[in-house]
Amino acid sequence: MRELAAWGVPWSRIQQGDREVIINSQKVTITERAEAQGLVAQRDFGGTKKWRTCYVSDGTGHAMLQTVSDQAIGASIPVHERTEAIALIHDGSRCYGAIVRNLITGELVAYVAKATAIATGGAGRIYRVTTNAVICEGIGTAIALETGVATLGNMEAVQFHPTGIFPAGILVTEGCRGDGGLLRDVDGHRFMPDYEPEKKELASRDVVSRRMEEHIGKGKGVQSRFGEHLWLDITLLGERHIKHNLREVYEICQHFMGVDPVKDWIPVRPAQHYTMGGVRTDHTGESATLKGLFAAGEAACWDMHGFNRLGGNSVAETVVAGMIVGEFIADYCDRPENEVDVPMGLVHGFLRTEQAKIDALINGRGSESGDAIRQRMQEIMTSKVGIFRRGEDLASAVEELQQLLVKSRNIGLRYKVRGANPELVTAYRVQKMLKLALCVAYGAHTRTESRGAHFRQDFPRRNDAEWLKRTLATWKGDDTLPTLAYEPLDIGRMELPPGWRGYGAKDYIDHPDTPKRAAEVEALKQQLAGQSRFAVQEALLPYAAKLPKSLQGRNERIDEMFTNEAAK
Amino acid sequence: MTDTAVQAAHTADAAPVAHRRLRFNILRYNPQDTGSVPRMQTYELEEADGMTLFIALNEIKEKQDPSLQYDFVCRAGICGSCGMLINGRPTLACRTLTKNLDAEITLAPLPFFELIGDLSVDTGKWMRGMSERLEGWLHAKGPEPDLRRLEERMDPAVADQVYELDRCIECGCCVAGCGTARMREDFVGAVGLNRVARFKIDPRDRRSDEDYYEVIGDDDGVFGCMSMLACHDVCPKNLPLATQIAFMRRKMVAIGWKK
Numbered sequence: 001m002r003e004l005a006a007w008g009v010p011w012s013r014i015q016q017g018d019r020e021v022i023i024n025s026q027k028v029t030i031t032e033r034a035e036a037q038g039l040v041a042q043r044d045f046g047g048t049k050k051w052r053t054c055y056v057s058d059g060t061g062h063a064m065l066q067t068v069s070d071q072a073i074g075a076s077i078p079v080h081e082r083t084e085a086i087a088l089i090h091d092g093s094r095c096y097g098a099i100v101r102n103l104i105t106g107e108l109v110a111y112v113a114k115a116t117a118i119a120t121g122g123a124g125r126i127y128r129v130t131t132n133a134v135i136c137e138g139i140g141t142a143i144a145l146e147t148g149v150a151t152l153g154n155m156e157a158v159q160f161h162p163t164g165i166f167p168a169g170i171l172v173t174e175g176c177r178g179d180g181g182l183l184r185d186v187d188g189h190r191f192m193p194d195y196e197p198e199k200k201e202l203a204s205r206d207v208v209s210r211r212m213e214e215h216i217g218k219g220k221g222v223q224s225r226f227g228e229h230l231w232l233d234i235t236l237l238g239e240r241h242i243k244h245n246l247r248e249v250y251e252i253c254q255h256f257m258g259v260d261p262v263k264d265w266i267p268v269r270p271a272q273h274y275t276m277g278g279v280r281t282d283h284t285g286e287s288a289t290l291k292g293l294f295a296a297g298e299a300a301c302w303d304m305h306g307f308n309r310l311g312g313n314s315v316a317e318t319v320v321a322g323m324i325v326g327e328f329i330a331d332y333c334d335r336p337e338n339e340v341d342v343p344m345g346l347v348h349g350f351l352r353t354e355q356a357k358i359d360a361l362i363n364g365r366g367s368e369s370g371d372a373i374r375q376r377m378q379e380i381m382t383s384k385v386g387i388f389r390r391g392e393d394l395a396s397a398v399e400e401l402q403q404l405l406v407k408s409r410n411i412g413l414r415y416k417v418r419g420a421n422p423e424l425v426t427a428y429r430v431q432k433m434l435k436l437a438l439c440v441a442y443g444a445h446t447r448t449e450s451r452g453a454h455f456r457q458d459f460p461r462r463n464d465a466e467w468l469k470r471t472l473a474t475w476k477g478d479d480t481l482p483t484l485a486y487e488p489l490d491i492g493r494m495e496l497p498p499g500w501r502g503y504g505a506k507d508y509i510d511h512p513d514t515p516k517r518a519a520e521v522e523a524l525k526q527q528l529a530g531q532s533r534f535a536v537q538e539a540l541l542p543y544a545a546k547l548p549k550s551l552q553g554r555n556e557r558i559d560e561m562f563t564n565e566a567a568k
Numbered sequence: 569m570t571d572t573a574v575q576a577a578h579t580a581d582a583a584p585v586a587h588r589r590l591r592f593n594i595l596r597y598n599p600q601d602t603g604s605v606p607r608m609q610t611y612e613l614e615e616a617d618g619m620t621l622f623i624a625l626n627e628i629k630e631k632q633d634p635s636l637q638y639d640f641v642c643r644a645g646i647c648g649s650c651g652m653l654i655n656g657r658p659t660l661a662c663r664t665l666t667k668n669l670d671a672e673i674t675l676a677p678l679p680f681f682e683l684i685g686d687l688s689v690d691t692g693k694w695m696r697g698m699s700e701r702l703e704g705w706l707h708a709k710g711p712e713p714d715l716r717r718l719e720e721r722m723d724p725a726v727a728d729q730v731y732e733l734d735r736c737i738e739c740g741c742c743v744a745g746c747g748t749a750r751m752r753e754d755f756v757g758a759v760g761l762n763r764v765a766r767f768k769i770d771p772r773d774r775r776s777d778e779d780y781y782e783v784i785g786d787d788d789g790v791f792g793c794m795s796m797l798a799c800h801d802v803c804p805k806n807l808p809l810a811t812q813i814a815f816m817r818r819k820m821v822a823i824g825w826k827k
Contacts, residue, residue, distance in 0.1 A: 067706070420637055
């Protein structure tokens with residue numbers, strides 16, 4: 001955050017003195033200290049105990065992106081716009097770069113590199129209903145999978161948000177319900193109290209999403225040309241509150257739906273929101289199985305999130321991974337043992353293969369429609385691999401997605417142009433997206449427990465005894481299913497052994513190692529009582545040595561100011 | 569209102585209404601294709617409730633014409649990719665509702681920018697060039713700070729003012745609507761002048777008014793503006809462009825006077 005501040009992000013800053021905030025629907029006065037005046041402010045977000053989310057008014061992500069882009073231009077870093085990687089060049093153990101298609105001219109170019117990084121974001125568009133941008137198709141993740149060597153971790157872990165506006169899927173904030181908004185069904189009935197008599201609309205994000213889908217499943221959704229939805233009713237909050245406290249919601253409703261939320265109900269439905277899974281990497285961001293391939297951000301499975309994700313951690317990961325993994329990539333490239341003799345025959349081979357695939361799409365006599373396959377895939381994912389998952393639905397999803405994958409090898413184009421050609425792009429992308437969809441669906445089918453955002457109705461309990469392990473997917477040749485393997489987690493090294501995480505039912509099956517480690521952690525804490533938090537951290541889970549050298553060491557805080565000694 | 573009354577009101581709303589038949593006249597041209605000539609092409613489509621141009625164009629591409637080129641990325645009004653001329657006015661297509669338009673809708677690519685094809689233009693290339701010319705990045709004071717120490721303090725009100733100008737999404741609508749840009753291809757546009765104003769009010773930037781005069785103190789900069797201010801009228805983010813241009817011009821005149 002400090003680096004971004006130095007680069008120009010206009011972080012919201014602390015104003016000393018009193019201000020009013022709402023905590024648990026109660027107005028509370030907070031007094032900021034004089035010595036905090038002008039430092040980067042942090043707010044409550046995403047249900048965490050500590051107020052720890054830095055923000056820029058109502059446009060945090062945009063402001064961060066703008067500043068990083070400015071700095072890249074200032075550093076004369078070239079950006080090749082409107083090009084996309086469609087395959088990685090590799091020999092089965094090392095990655096040598098990528099085959100890249102120019103989306104305007106259609107030309108294929110081989111980019112040859114010592115280190116290749118994938119930072120293509122999530123794969124929300126394998127679902128019909130998603131808050132993600134149109135380009136979040138997971139192609140970067142998919143080309144890593146298509147190497148047959150790199151592994152994808154935890155692809156079945158997908159987060160859903162309760163209130164995407166319908167049908168566009170654009171997010172409206174949880175604040176609507178926090179402030180007293182209600183969810184209603186086709187009959188105008190407020191249904192949440194029927195399911196959650198205590199917390200009603202304010203139950204946790206995953207619980208509300210599940211209840212909404214359950215209610216639609218009972219035929220209580222509102223029919224429309226684009227499918228079914230429910231209503232979010234904030235009319236009871238009044239015009240003043242909506243136009244001031246919920247200004248962004250008001251504007252979204254106005255611009256995208258022509259709905260006036262002061263008078264009208266807002267059509268909503270839970271929407272896919274975040275891809276926890278991705279290219280499996282070690283702490284440096286490098287794939288454990290394909291040397292020279294790195295991944296960062298939502299495209300990676302870097303273990304920042306596990307099977308769920310906290311609010312604010314997504315933008316945090318983009319810049320934190322950018323900083324840490326970026327540093328490791330630079331180190332990697334500097335090390336003499338990572339010099340490469342580029343095998344040009346291999347590079348040409350990949351170029352020819354990819355050109356042949358595109359030629360086959362353009363010249364072939366295929367009869368399937370890429371758009372139709374894509375729509376069907378999105379429909380299956382949203383209806384069968386969504387919030388509620390059941391063994392039989394997942395089995396049928398896996399079955400049909402495999403059929404679609406086979407069909408996708410027979411796509412025919414109506415528009416046979418090599419350059420800018422949206423139909424061609426859909427065709428080769430859907431072939432890749434289907435593989436990701438299968439990793440999600442098959443992984444979800446195989447994981448017979450519920451964990452974080454992955455909820456199996458037929459296996460509602462978290463089962464650490466059998467499933468405290470990371471899913472690893474690889475893809476072999478012309479298979480129609482990923483090959484799954486599982487990597488157990490070592491509880492003996494955990495700072496916080498698995499327990500109840502403060503939400504959901506306290507109903508899970510413990511791993512046999514958990515009580516032992518929990519006792520160890522407790523004993524260590526008692527033994528070190530009175531020592532600094534750094535000493536406790538070092539004893540429980542030392543991590544400093546895993547950071548790049550330049551990022552090791554402590555950070556000054558307002559309550560932990562450096563003396564001259566500590567600053568060294 | 570009771571639940572039942574609300575329900576009645578909404579049930580009445582939900583009664584099926586006849587949807588309009590929309591006619592889209594779209595300027596088609598693919599400069600990559602030597603056989604392509606600019607032409608208007610018409611597509612018809614049944615309107616739906618809550619239909620935006622994002623939904624309509626996707627439906628045309630998927631069901632009628634797979635060759636149609638256009639750009640959408642965030643489809644939520646924050647990325648600036650989908651600027652186009654809608655009935656002659658530059659604006660964002662993703663958040664334009666068809667119900668606010670007549671049944672006959674004319675779409676054309678943003679003028680001024682390099683055409684990629686049909687409704688798709690290369691704003692990115694121009695924005696990068698503009699940013700390079702204006703040095704549109706923070707020029708920090710002093711050496712690189714020690715990131716382990718507390719960050720430099722900033723007045724909360726100033727941070728908010730910088731953010732107000734940082735809200736620009738570089739969609740290009742201001743330049744597409746600009747009279748000066750028609751005549752001067754190197755004009756930096758309201759987007760460029762706003763960018764400079766953003767760094768000028770940022771206390772972290774070391775540049776002086778003399779430095780800014782070097783990059784915008786001519787007819788391709790702030791003195792090229794003819795104050796017709798279409799930029800201000802069409803800005804989808806309602807940025808205070810008229811005020812920023814006037815502000816920068818006042819500052820730059822003061823410098824020019826001294827020279």
